[in-house]
Amino acid sequence: METAIFWGLSFCAVAAALAVVFLRQAVNGVMSLLALMLVMAGLYLLLGAQLVALFQLIVYAGAVLVLFVLVVMLLNLERKPARPLLYPGKPAVASLLALCGAGFAAILRWAPPPGGGPMGGAVKPAPPIEQLAIDLFTERLLIFELTSVLLLAAAVGAIVMSRKAGDLS
Amino acid sequence: MAPIFQDVNLYCLLPELVLLTGAVVLLFVRGAGRGSAALPVAATTVIVALAAVPLLWGERAVGFGGMIVKDNGALLAQALLLITALVSFAAAADALPERKNNGEYYSLLLFSLVGMGIMTAAGDLLVIFLGMEILALSLYVLVGFLKVVRAGMEGAVKYFLLGSVASAVFLLGLALTYGATGSTQLVAFTAPATMPALLPAAAVLLVVGLGFKIAAPPFHMWAPDVYEGAPISVATYISVAPKIAAFVVLLRLAGESAGPGREALTGAFVFMSVAGMAVGNLAALRQTSLVRMLAYSGIAQAAYILIGLPALSAGGAAAVSFYLLVYMFMNLGAFASLAHLSRRRTGTLRIDDLAGLASRAPGHAFALAVFMIALTGIPPTGGFFAKFYVFKAGIQAGYLGVVLVAVVATVVSCFYYLRVVMVMYGEEGGAGLRGLPAGVTMLGAAIGVMVVMTILTGILPERFLQAASAAFPLLAAGM
Numbered sequence: 001m002e003t004a005i006f007w008g009l010s011f012c013a014v015a016a017a018l019a020v021v022f023l024r025q026a027v028n029g030v031m032s033l034l035a036l037m038l039v040m041a042g043l044y045l046l047l048g049a050q051l052v053a054l055f056q057l058i059v060y061a062g063a064v065l066v067l068f069v070l071v072v073m074l075l076n077l078e079r080k081p082a083r084p085l086l087y088p089g090k091p092a093v094a095s096l097l098a099l100c101g102a103g104f105a106a107i108l109r110w111a112p113p114p115g116g117g118p119m120g121g122a123v124k125p126a127p128p129i130e131q132l133a134i135d136l137f138t139e140r141l142l143i144f145e146l147t148s149v150l151l152l153a154a155a156v157g158a159i160v161m162s163r164k165a166g167d168l169s
Numbered sequence: 170m171a172p173i174f175q176d177v178n179l180y181c182l183l184p185e186l187v188l189l190t191g192a193v194v195l196l197f198v199r200g201a202g203r204g205s206a207a208l209p210v211a212a213t214t215v216i217v218a219l220a221a222v223p224l225l226w227g228e229r230a231v232g233f234g235g236m237i238v239k240d241n242g243a244l245l246a247q248a249l250l251l252i253t254a255l256v257s258f259a260a261a262a263d264a265l266p267e268r269k270n271n272g273e274y275y276s277l278l279l280f281s282l283v284g285m286g287i288m289t290a291a292g293d294l295l296v297i298f299l300g301m302e303i304l305a306l307s308l309y310v311l312v313g314f315l316k317v318v319r320a321g322m323e324g325a326v327k328y329f330l331l332g333s334v335a336s337a338v339f340l341l342g343l344a345l346t347y348g349a350t351g352s353t354q355l356v357a358f359t360a361p362a363t364m365p366a367l368l369p370a371a372a373v374l375l376v377v378g379l380g381f382k383i384a385a386p387p388f389h390m391w392a393p394d395v396y397e398g399a400p401i402s403v404a405t406y407i408s409v410a411p412k413i414a415a416f417v418v419l420l421r422l423a424g425e426s427a428g429p430g431r432e433a434l435t436g437a438f439v440f441m442s443v444a445g446m447a448v449g450n451l452a453a454l455r456q457t458s459l460v461r462m463l464a465y466s467g468i469a470q471a472a473y474i475l476i477g478l479p480a481l482s483a484g485g486a487a488a489v490s491f492y493l494l495v496y497m498f499m500n501l502g503a504f505a506s507l508a509h510l511s512r513r514r515t516g517t518l519r520i521d522d523l524a525g526l527a528s529r530a531p532g533h534a535f536a537l538a539v540f541m542i543a544l545t546g547i548p549p550t551g552g553f554f555a556k557f558y559v560f561k562a563g564i565q566a567g568y569l570g571v572v573l574v575a576v577v578a579t580v581v582s583c584f585y586y587l588r589v590v591m592v593m594y595g596e597e598g599g600a601g602l603r604g605l606p607a608g609v610t611m612l613g614a615a616i617g618v619m620v621v622m623t624i625l626t627g628i629l630p631e632r633f634l635q636a637a638s639a640a641f642p643l644l645a646a647g648m
Contacts, residue, residue, distance in 0.1 A: 103370070141177065142233040146287065146299040149189065153280040153303050156196065157310035160273045 006046055013039045026072045030065065037061045051129060178232030181239040183225065184218040184247055185286045191215075192279035198272040211275035212258055215282070219251045235354065236293040243290035245490065245640040246417045249497050250285050253410045254278060256501045256619070259611040260508035261402035266315070274314055278406070281307035285414035294343045294353045294375070297418055301339065301382070304414065305332050308407060312399040324391075324398030331391045332381065339378025345371035358425040369433030372426060376437045379422075382415035383471045384464075386444040393452075396464040401511055404460060405504035408467050409497050416474060416493055420486055420641065423478050435479040439571055445472025446578035453585045458517040459507060462585055463500075466544060469582060470496055473575055477559045480566035487638030488558040494633060495543070495551035495626050502619030503540040506533065509612055510602050520589055524596035536620050538590045543623045545586040546579050551626025551633075558634060 016039060019032035037060045044053035136144055179186065191214025198207050222244050230239040257278070265271050284303030291297040309332065313325030343353060349367035350357040358368075377388065384392040396404040419438075426434050449469030456462040474496070477489035510526075510533075511518040527534040543552035556579065563572045626633050 139234065142236050143295055143299060146296065146303070149280075149283060150299060150303050150306065152193075153277065153284075154306050156273060156276060156280070157306055160277070160310050161313065161316075 002046065006043070009039050009042050009046065013043065026075075027069075030068045030072055033068065034061060034065050037065065051132060176232060176234050178230065178237070181225070181230035181232040181237050181290070182287075184221045184251075185283050187218040187221060188214060188279045188283045188286065191218075192276045192283065195272045195276035195279065205271065207272045207275050208258060208262065211279060212255065214279060215251050215254050215258070218282075219248065219255075222248045222251075231292075235356075236296050237287070237290050238292040239290045241640040242417060242420070242490070243286075245637070246289040246413055246493075247286050249413050249494065250282060250289075250410050253406060253413070253497060253501060254282055256505055256615045257402045257406040259615040260405050260505050261400070262611065263508050264400040264402040274311065277307040277311050277314075281311070281406075281410070285410060288414045289417040291418075292355050294346060294355060297355075298336070298339060298343060300414075301378070302336060304411060305336065308332075308403075308411070311403045312395055312407070314403065315400055318398065318400075320394075320398035321400070322398070324395040328391050328395045331388075335378050335381035335388065338374050342371045342374025342376075342378060345374065355421055355425045358422070358427065358430055365429055368428070368430035372422070372430040372433045373437050375422065376419070376434060376441075379415045379419055380437075380441055382411045383419075383475075384412075384468050385441040385471055385475065386448045386468065389445070389448065389468045392468060393461045393464040396467075397458060397460045397517060401460070401504065401508045405501060405508060408463065408504060409500050412467075412471055413493050413497065416471075416489060419478055420481075420489060423481055424486070438475050438478045439568065442472045442475035442571055443574055445469060445475065446574055450578045450581045450585075454581065456585070457519050457521070459520050459523070459589070460511075460518065462520065462589075463503060463507075466582070466586070467500065469578060470500070470544070472578075473556060473559055476563040476568065476571055476575060479568060480562040483562045483565035484638065485559075485562040485566065486641040487634055488555075488562045490637040490640060491626075491630070491634050492555040492559050494637065495555040495623070498619050498622040498626065499540045499543040499550070499552055502536065502616055502623060503544065505612060505616050505619065506537045506540065509533075520592055521596075522602060523589065523593050524598045525593075526602055527594045528597075529602070533616075534593045536616050538593065539620050539623055541586045541589050543627070545583050549624065549627045551623050551630065554627060554630035554634075558630075 013036060016032050016036035020029050020036065023029045023032060037056060041053040041056040041061070044050075044056060191211060194214075195207060195210055198205070198210055225239055226241060226244055228239075229241070231237065232239075258275070261271070261274065265274060281304045284300045284305075284307065287300035288297055288304065289300075291300060309325055309329045312328050313322045315321050345367045346357070347353050349365065349371055358372075381388040381391075396408060399407065423431075423434055423438070445468050449465045449467075449472060453462050453465035453469065456465060474489055474492045477485035477492065479485070480488075507518060510523075523534075523537075526537075539550065543550035546552045546556040548554075556575075560572045560575060563569075563575075
């Protein structure tokens with residue numbers, strides 16, 4: 001049963017990802033991205049990572065995607081004449097991607113995960129949130145703090161970039 | 170039962186904490202032009218951080234459960250990075266507009282130094298990734314800092330898009346490593362993996378992410394556009410600092426790897442090295458713009474350094490760090506010399522513009538000539554011994570073919586490096602460029618020091634090589 005759900009969700013994820021790339025209307029692309037996010041949340045749930053799934057829904061589907069839709073609305077894109085789906089270079093890129101995919105498939109084929117199933121064995125019970133928090137603030141304290149430095153640098157950069165060119169202060 | 174993390178060793182992050190404090194303080198520095206306190210504050214911060222390096226030297230401070238390992242190799246890299254930053258400060262005085270408040274410029278530069286300090290000292294792939302991202306985000310903005318320059322914005326966007334992809338690829342490699350070994354620690358590379366088949370793929374993906382930082386083909390596309398579009402002080406910095414940091418990470422990765430992961434790494438290094446020598450040198454031949462020529466030359470130089478990485482068993486680590494040291498002196502010098510020449514110019518600085526510089530500014534022309542000769546690899550400059558040691562390590566480790574390609578590439582490189590010297594000394598006319606003004610200036614002093622060090626590393630190479638191999642004792646001992 002789980003295997004069936006896994007393959008179903010994976011198929012949806014790949015289809016949605018391809019739709020993001022290939023759909024010509026920006027709004028359609030954003031909506032496909034939303035579908036992708038939801039499917040990903042489902043995959044996380046299947047792995048027993050309820051918290052990650054929840055964050056995926058709240059942060060990506062809830063906040064980031066809304067921002068995307070807003071930007072698409074603000075840009076007020078016009079309906080462009082349909083261009084051919086296959087522009088020169090796309091077959092090359094597509095074949096390269098197919099090659100990469102085949103490589104990964106081969107690796108997984110040769111080295112089946114210990115559990116045998118596509119998810120590497122039985123689903124582990126999710127750790128309680130308390131344990132997650134303890135991990136975050138003890139073992140991975142440095143990583144947590146470095147992320148804050150990264151965000152600070154990003155904030156400074158965003159302010160520099162969004163200031164008007166002629167603004168001197 | 171409150172669990173308290175026992176290993177919060179802030180001492181091992183002392184230079185980074187100093188830099189971070191400076192970066193935050195700089196955000197509050199007001200004022201523009203000559204009266205601005207931004208440059209003095211930034212320079213003081215870097216010098217204080219530099220002073221922390223001898224303090225930590227030889228202590229091998231380990232913190233945060235092995236996530237930070239501030240050994241001598243990390244400290245040596247950090248010292249080089251901080252010196253690079255100081256030279257780029259000297260160049261920034263000419264490159265940045267005077268009426269603008271440049272506090273954020275220096276702040277972002279210090280942020281990138283924090284990121285690189287963490288990268289070079291990390292014992293954990295996740296920490297390396299975060300350091301890389303801190304570095305990358307600051308650099309994206311610095312490239313487009315002068316927003317009125319269209320080429321700068323173009324370069325920044327290209328750098329951002331390609332850099333994001335490279336980061337994502339690195340992250341995928343990290344995830345595969347975790348899948349293969351169950352740990353993100355670097356030492357896990359040597360441990361027997363639960364899924365060894367994943368390790369080669371993981372290693373190659375990690376190298377792709379780092380190969381972008383050193384502009385090794387086929388991940389070099391951004392370099393010429395970014396160097397040319399960025400303010401010259403930023404180009405000075407990008408052409409040296411991220412390469413040093415990425416090479417130190419690559420050294421650690423190559424030193425920790427074993428088994429199938431190691432073979433994949435070696436193959437990737439050899440491929441990138443040969444491709445870099447071919448692409449860098451052949452493309453540099455065709456350039457008319459000086460900065461673009463130096464960008465392709467940087468790609469070729471990184472390819473020479475890459476020879477040392479598969480040759481760790483033959484003293485490759487010492488050769489690589491010696492090359493990085495010399496590369497820093499000669500490349501910083503070359504870019505710093507251009508910084509003054511290209512100031513207040515709207516167009517690009519072409520090689521032909523240099524004609525007659527030797528008669529107008531003999532000192533300046535001499536300095537630029539020394540750097541070009543060093544980059545070619547002609548004695549008595551450090552460039553010769555840098556190449557010599559790397560080639561020697563390559564031959565001893567059995568990579569004769571790669572070294573032969575490198576020798577041919579070096580001969581090709583004579584054409585474009587020495588053409589600059591010929592134009593400066595042999596031709597008249599040009600664009601009437603002025604050399605540095607008489608008297609002691611910060612940039613002049615920086616260029617002078619670089620000239621002296623470039624020649625000194627060529628006269629006393631053994632001294633520097635010993636210092637370099639002392640910095641990487643574990644790797645130098647032969648893995």
